Amino acid sequence: MCIALFLRCIFLLEEHSTKHRSVYELKIVEKNLQQDYIKVIPDTPDDLWHLYNIVYKGDEVYAYSSRAIKSDTATSRPKSGERVSAFMGVKVESVSWDKFLGKLRVHGLIIHAPDIIPTGAHHTLAIALNQQMTIVKKEWPKHLLDRLIRASEIEKPLLIISIDDEGFAIAETKQYGYETRVEQRIRLPGKKEADKRVEATKGYFKLALDSLYKLWSVNHNPIVIIGAGYVKNDFVNYLQDESKDLSKAVMDIKSVNNGGTAGIDEALRSGVLLKAVHQIRIVDETETMEEVMKRLGKGEGFVTYGLVPVMNAANMGAIEKLVVADTTLRDAEEDVRLKLEQLMLDVERRQAAITIISTEHEAGFKLLSLGGIAALLRFPIYSNHNA
Secondary structure, eight states: OHHHHHHHHHHHHHHHHHTTOOOSSOEEEEEETTTTEEEEEOOSHHHHHHHHTTOOTTOEEEEEEEEEOOOOOSTTSOOTTOEEEEEEEEEEEEEEEETTTTEEEEEEEEEEOOTTSOTTSEEEEEEETTOOEEEEOSOOOHHHHHHHHHHHSOOOOOEEEEEETTEEEEEEEETTEEEEEEEEEOOOOOTTSHHHHHHHHHHHHHHHHHHHHHHHHHHOOOEEEEESHHHHHHHHHHHHHHOHHHHHHEEEEEEOSOOHHHHHHHHHHHTTTTTTOTTOHHHHHHHHHHHHHHHHHHTSSSEEESHHHHHHHHHTTOEEEEEEEHHHHHSSOHHHHHHHHHHHHHHHHTTOEEEEEOTTSHHHHHHHTTTSEEEEESSOOOOTTTO
16 A cells, blocks of 8 residues: 555654654644645643544554564564564554543554554554554544644643532543542531631641642642632632742632532533633533523524534524534444534534534533534524424
């Protein structure tokens, strides 16, 4: 296969120069849309998540991999069962993302490999962080190119500490949602035991500060403090007295009705984090889904959902913003995906916005309950489900 040989040559030339790279974002090594391939190096777990949503069934993916050799017909070849490393290409049948092990697993039929490895056999490429891979598509839709560009832009995660008098949680925002890094429950003495409560609160705040500092010291992330009641404000004051560095990193302080992870979920839903994380994708996705649900609740016809109603709205030029779940695109059969991508192209030509919602957080779950696709409308359309 000519393109496989061409990619192999370029890969070898660049392999040495990429081994010592230390840039903390998805690295687009080469983009050649005339040859329909893009070469990338994932640097963070977020990058693997983006690639998981970019590689589709039917694509070709090339990377170094290892495989056990079952034949020993020639003495110069490896013995049966011995694993060899080689540059290989597969025709993609399925993709999975293991966020705990930090691997992107691309399974398919081998279309390029050294002679000792049989083509046509099934194989899984396990793509790890800092490992170069090449993706070949028949066509690169605009929304996938946009996603790659966004992923290649450095975006420092946000640390959110949610604290009240029953415990605290510290989370780090991800482009696929957020990850709880620390969660601690506490039982403080009652208000009738004032002296004991003061001392216990100091110890509690020190534990929260030490946990926050340990996470913050790695990359000096911006911090948002949220919580219920006076405890949040007391912790802010404690932070100002005990750690000037952390205090300077605080971007915003907001009140919510809950502590812990429930407070973080509430803050995302209500939009109180918008000032601090307006560029964090999860907040935009959450805000978009809240608008969808609000319009559905009003029943005034300014929203629709489901593939057929949305396509009808697109044909009428009614779509203001198209909202699609990432799994709706990723897991669709090829004929459905082609319809979806044509739909996205049509709405872009009519100057409508498109938001791809991650199903790794609550906003994505809500969209899936509506069939994985919805549209905010410029003018009302009444169909069976919103009449």
